[in-house]
Amino acid sequence: MMDNLLTSKDIAGLIGVKLETVHRYRVRGDLPEPDGRMGNSPVWRKETIDAWIASRRGHGWRKGQTAGE
Template sequence: MADPNADYWTIAEVAEHWGVNEQTIRAYRSRGRGELPAPDKTFGRSPVWRPATIIRFQRLGQGTRTDLH
């Protein structure tokens, strides 16, 4: 389980927390439809998020139409 006390979570840790694969997180990020919060920081080209950012984020429910936003 991703450590909620870590300074930052990588894509892998966000995926683990949400129970999806890393490619799903990358797809959320590339679509830019509010499915993933903006990264809190970027190390090189790698986005990272504070655990609290991800934990507080209200994910859209499965099957929610994101093309209407």
């Protein structure tokens, strides 16, 4: 983490998934747009990712399921 900026690798560690999963989230549009770039790498403000994490469904939820399944 640099000055409140998170890389894809930081996000993967924060939510406990592989880096490839974070890339997949980005391709599917499940991850917020980056807040900027550091070189060629996208970066997000910690606040952006904290809000995204808070808005995510509970662990184990899959697209297509409804609440209560």
